[in-house]
Structure formats: C-alpha cells, structure tokens
Amino acid sequence: MTAMTETMTIREMCEAFDVTPRTLRFYEAKELLFPIRQGTKRLFTRSDRARLKLILKGKKFGFSLEEIRQLLELYALNDNQMTQLTRARELALVHLAEMEAQRATLDAAIAELRGEIAWGEGEIAARSTANAA
Numbered sequence: 001m002t003a004m005t006e007t008m009t010i011r012e013m014c015e016a017f018d019v020t021p022r023t024l025r026f027y028e029a030k031e032l033l034f035p036i037r038q039g040t041k042r043l044f045t046r047s048d049r050a051r052l053k054l055i056l057k058g059k060k061f062g063f064s065l066e067e068i069r070q071l072l073e074l075y076a077l078n079d080n081q082m083t084q085l086t087r088a089r090e091l092a093l094v095h096l097a098e099m100e101a102q103r104a105t106l107d108a109a110i111a112e113l114r115g116e117i118a119w120g121e122g123e124i125a126a127r128s129t130a131n132a133a
C-alpha cells in the first residue's frame with residue numbers, strides 16, 4: 001500500500017483478505033467494489049477495503065449479495081448509519097433464526113445417527129458372540 005494514495009493493488013488485496021483476483025473482479029462486476037482503474041491496473045481505496053470487509057462478513061453469515069449491496073448503499077444516506085445499522089440488525093436476526101433452525105435440524109440428525117451407530121455396534125457384538133458359540 002502506498003502511503004501517498006493509501007491504495008492497494010489487486011495482489012495486496014488478495015493477500016490482505018485471503019481472496020482470489022477472480023473474487024475481487026466478481027465483486028467489482030457486481031458493483032460492490034469500485035477500484036480506481038489505471039489502464040488494466042486496479043487500485044483499491046480505503047473505502048473498497050471497508051466494503052470488502054463487510055462483504056466477506058455478510059457472506060460468512062449467509063447474507064445474499066443483494067442484501068449486502070442494499071446495506072452498502074444505505075451508508076450513503078448520511079444519517080449517521082442509523083438506517084444501515086437498523087437494516088443490518090433486521091437481516092442479522094433473520095439469518096440467525098435460520099442458522100439456529102439449521103443447527104437444530106443438524107443436532108437431531110447427529111443424535112439419530114449416533115443411535116443408529118450404537119444399534120449397529122450392538123448388532124455386530126451380538127452376532128460376533130453368536131458366531132463364536
């Protein structure tokens with residue numbers, strides 16, 4: 001990152017955020033990032049870095065790219081981010097409920113599978129004993 005412009009190259013962004021150049025170009029194509037273009041060179045600003053942090057966090061929590069785009073656009077309202085924060089909270093609550101429901105389903109499947117494994121182990125032991133006699 002150069003001290004004068006505080007920009008990062010695509011390589012620096014990839015290293016800093018553990019993403020691929022393809023990922024950055026994809027987010028640029030989806031108009032989520034807006035790097036400075038100098039010919040074929042892309043320079044990412046502080047704003048791009050902040051946006052990418054939010055994009056990656058949103059994806060981690062299951063937000064769609066459209067939801068993320070809408071949240072990023074709310075930043076420009078100049079209302080001290082109140083609208084953005086309120087909407088982010090609303091979406092986060094929805095995604096949290098979905099994740100908790102998925103976890104409950106997974107916990108039930110794990111418990112059932114453990115029961116099946118225990119049953120199978122019991123059958124193996126019983127049949128081993130029967131075959132040995």
